[in-house]
Amino acid sequence: MEDVAKIEREKQQVSYEYSVLNEKVKQAHAKEIESLKQQNAEDLDRQKRIHEIDIQKRKYKYETKNREYYAFMDELDDFRGLNINIIERELAPMIAAWYASDNGVSSPLFAQANDKSIKIIGDLRAQEAKLFSQVNGLKLSASKDILDLLDELQKTITQSKYYLEEIVGYVFGQQFRYTKTIPESIQQKSAGLSERTIELNQKLLAALRADLDQL
Amino acid sequence: MAGGTLGPTLAAPVQLDDGNKDLYIQQDKFGQQFAADVPAADSALMAATQRPISEAALKEASGDPAWKKLPSWFIYGSADKNIPEAALKFMAERAGSKKTVTVQGASHVVMTSNPGKVAELIVEAAQASSKG
Numbered sequence: 330m331e332d333v334a335k336i337e338r339e340k341q342q343v344s345y346e347y348s349v350l351n352e353k354v355k356q357a358h359a360k361e362i363e364s365l366k367q368q369n370a371e372d373l374d375r376q377k378r379i380h381e382i383d384i385q386k387r388k389y390k391y392e393t394k395n396r397e398y399y400a401f402m403d404e405l406d407d408f409r410g411l412n413i414n415i416i417e418r419e420l421a422p423m424i425a426a427w428y429a430s431d432n433g434v435s436s437p438l439f440a441q442a443n444d445k446s447i448k449i450i451g452d453l454r455a456q457e458a459k460l461f462s463q464v465n466g467l468k469l470s471a472s473k474d475i476l477d478l479l480d481e482l483q484k485t486i487t488q489s490k491y492y493l494e495e496i497v498g499y500v501f502g503q504q505f506r507y508t509k510t511i512p513e514s515i516q517q518k519s520a521g522l523s524e525r526t527i528e529l530n531q532k533l534l535a536a537l538r539a540d541l542d543q544l
Numbered sequence: 545m546a547g548g549t550l551g552p553t554l555a556a557p558v559q560l561d562d563g564n565k566d567l568y569i570q571q572d573k574f575g576q577q578f579a580a581d582v583p584a585a586d587s588a589l590m591a592a593t594q595r596p597i598s599e600a601a602l603k604e605a606s607g608d609p610a611w612k613k614l615p616s617w618f619i620y621g622s623a624d625k626n627i628p629e630a631a632l633k634f635m636a637e638r639a640g641s642k643k644t645v646t647v648q649g650a651s652h653v654v655m656t657s658n659p660g661k662v663a664e665l666i667v668e669a670a671q672a673s674s675k676g
Contacts, residue, residue: 440558446592498588
């Protein structure tokens, strides 16, 4: 009878110790789970912040490049506007009127034509300088494809500028004095350069768009 | 001393609203007179875009010239047809030019036909001046 009571006490003792131990283990697990939860929440928060910063950075880069590309295309359009049409439409009639008025000796009509040619050449060179400054800026962060197109564009712009300068010289020269027209060959060459600029403009536009999409 | 040949190449003066007159070089004479040592295409453009000189500028007194107080360096073309070589040489000597460069065969626009030589002299003058 005594042995049964002893066994019962020991059983109680073991059960109690087990419960205590179990409780301790449970508490330790709960703490660990809580710590893991907290750690997880912090990691998640950190990831969110990094992601948010990354999105902000990409957004800033996108907007900056977008503005830069837009301004460049705008300047390029302005340059394309300075073409043979201006000489044909605005300068050539002035010179023709001057020749008609006093056979090209000198008059206010000559002064007007001279003023116009100074303005055309001044605008052309200023626009080229603006464009080249932007091209150099774009080149700093451009991909190989864009760099190649920009190089090609720079060459075409320089050719166009030299060509327009030549045409201004031409309309003040002896041949134009008698024919009062710009020969077809000159117009075709000018149209060719203009088409090449448009073609490069379109290729560049596509490349710049692709570049923006990759950001 | 042979004189300049600018006069006969000028077009008839253009009368301005303020009473002044602007003087231009005739298109077909510009190259030979003003810029005989630059390529024809360039001199044609220079002729088309030439800036006129006011007739008054050729007649009014210059006032106290800067060369009396400031050190001077001089470069000119021996084939300048606007201002004869002898006159340019005289002006250089009168200004006490520290160095005078004569570019043989160069025209009035020596800075366009020989930009390297002009830039070199400017750099030399700037360096000498900055040493005090």
